[in-house]
Amino acid sequence: MSSQKAAPASVVVPTGLQRSPGTALHRQLYIVLRDQILRGTFPAGAAIPKEADLEQMFGVSRITVRRAVADLESHGLVRKVPSKGTFVLPRKDGARREATLTLLEALTRQAEDTQVQVLSVETVHAPGDIALLLELEPNGVAHHVVRLRSAGKTPLMVTDAWVLAKWAQDLTPKTLLKNALFEIILSKGVKFGKVVQEFSAILADPQQASLLKTDVGSPLIKVTRLFYDAQDRPAYHLTSVATPERTRLLMEIPASAINTLSAGSYQHTVLV
Structure with missing residues (x-):
């Protein structure tokens, strides 16, 4: 993937997942990363932070990070490249659509x-x-x-x-x-x-x-x-x-x- 690039240095990933009963930690992390991908914080071809970095940013375990990234991959949002990282895939639904129907x-x-x-x-x-x-x-x-x-x-x-x-x-x-x-x-x-x-x-x-x-x-x-x-x-x-x-x-x-x-x-x- 010659077009692969690192995420912008200015990206600030929010920290502090909710640990009270409710949505599981890996699900919360998935939602945060998914929303950043959909908003373009991590554009197509960009690498999301490494597993170790995500552990530190969110204060979670490696297993939690891997489950969240696996969910991103299963939903077609990212692709893991051995020895290189995890990269954002192009959006399948393209640009934001207009409301054209009654x-x-x-x-x-x-x-x-x-x-x-x-x-x-x-x-x-x-x-x-x-x-x-x-x-x-x-x-x-x-x-x-x-x-x-x-x-x-x-x-x-x-x-x-x-x-x-x-x-x-x-x-x-x-x-x-x-x-x-x-x-x-x-x-x-x-x-x-x-x-x-x-x-x-x-x-x-x-x-x-x-x-x-x-x-x-x-x-x-x-x-x-x-x-x-x-x-x-x-x-x-x-x-x-x-x-x-x-x-x-x-x-x-x-x-x-x-x-x-x-x-x-x-x-x-x-x-x-």
């Missing part, structure tokens, strides 16, 4: 480009917060659908949907394998009027970690969407969780919407 177009593309596994379909009493959002009576019934979307053998996203019972007659595992959920709802004559979105981060619980093949306590992207019909009535509630290792969320806000609710706003929750 929401429904993006949902259609997602359905076309991934495989779905229907984990559960049931009609049950909606939890209090869901009942409130869907404007149901207390202990009101809704259709609950949980699915896993994957690319090949790689899990990408767990979706958890609550649908008004009147739109759920044909929601079965069989129909959900053939059609996206929103397509089934649209086929009932529903016309979407607006969507309220919320983006947040959570820590993976045991079930989410198992489905997404990540560690318990790993950070996950959480996207919550409440779809309304053209009469401004709730139609269905959808929550998606994904690991930031494999998923990014792209948005484009036109100039006409910069000073509107469509641009979004921060909502802080402070516990006193």
